[in-house]
Amino acid sequence: MYRTIAQAQKAVYESAMDMVHSKLVASTWGNVSARVEEDNLIVVTPSGIDYKNLTPQDLPVIDMQGQHIEGKYQASSEKALHIALLKNRPDVHGVMHTHSVYASAFSVIREPIPPIIEDMIQIAGGFVPVAPYYLPGSSELAEGVVQSIQNQYGVLLANHGFVGIGRTVHEAFKVCLVVEKAAQIYSIARSIGKPHILDEHDVSIMRDAYLNQYSKLDMKGES
Numbered sequence: 100m101y102r103t104i105a106q107a108q109k110a111v112y113e114s115a116m117d118m119v120h121s122k123l124v125a126s127t128w129g130n131v132s133a134r135v136e137e138d139n140l141i142v143v144t145p146s147g148i149d150y151k152n153l154t155p156q157d158l159p160v161i162d163m164q165g166q167h168i169e170g171k172y173q174a175s176s177e178k179a180l181h182i183a184l185l186k187n188r189p190d191v192h193g194v195m196h197t198h199s200v201y202a203s204a205f206s207v208i209r210e211p212i213p214p215i216i217e218d219m220i221q222i223a224g225g226f227v228p229v230a231p232y233y234l235p236g237s238s239e240l241a242e243g244v245v246q247s248i249q250n251q252y253g254v255l256l257a258n259h260g261f262v263g264i265g266r267t268v269h270e271a272f273k274v275c276l277v278v279e280k281a282a283q284i285y286s287i288a289r290s291i292g293k294p295h296i297l298d299e300h301d302v303s304i305m306r307d308a309y310l311n312q313y314s315k316l317d318m319k320g321e322s
């Protein structure tokens with residue numbers, strides 16, 4: 100969790116750069132946000148600005164109603180999505196929205212990604228649902244995402260892309276990465292045979308192991 104605006108700006112900036120370097124988005128697409136604990140504010144990436152021209156201090160700060168508080172640029176056009184997730188999930192402190200290719204392909208056929216492989220189960224919690232289609236940036240899209248994601252950590256946006264959430268922004272980035280990889284594996288597996296889906300019992304053992312052990316190492320320095 101991020102106590103101050105500066106801490107949240109640093110985390111959002113670093114994860115936005117990770118997102119771009121990992122090719123989860125092209126150009127200025129995709130967006131990232133973090134909750135600022137002390138003031139109940141949100142740091143979010145700006146609208147339409149190339150990330151390589153940004154410094155952490157440039158990142159806009161908004162309140163929970165979406166009003167601009169500070170920062171050189173205007174908040175992302177998807178700010179409603181970020182606000183809705185952070186409002187409805189007190190366990191979540193970081194949100195990342197991407198247009199990665201394989202996850203987007205499943206969003207186009209509007210089919211969930213089942214729990215198929217270890218890292219996506221541990222980090223993203225397994226099953227990845229699909230939120231209904233609404234226009235980008237709309238409040239209906241934000242509402243649909245909150246309804247669809249329930250207690251999961253990732254959700255496909257129909258004909259649009261993916262949203263990953265986490266206890267830190269870095270964790271939200273990892274969710275985006277492992278779900279993209281799982282979508283790629285699932286796509287290949289379906290083209291060469293019949294994929295086997297792991298059962299709920301094994302999924303919950305793997306997820307609990309991650310939450311109770313591995314993730315504690317990751318949270319150091321970010322909490």
Ligand SMILES: [Zn+2]
Binds near residue numbers: 129196198235260
């Ligand atoms: Zn988008």
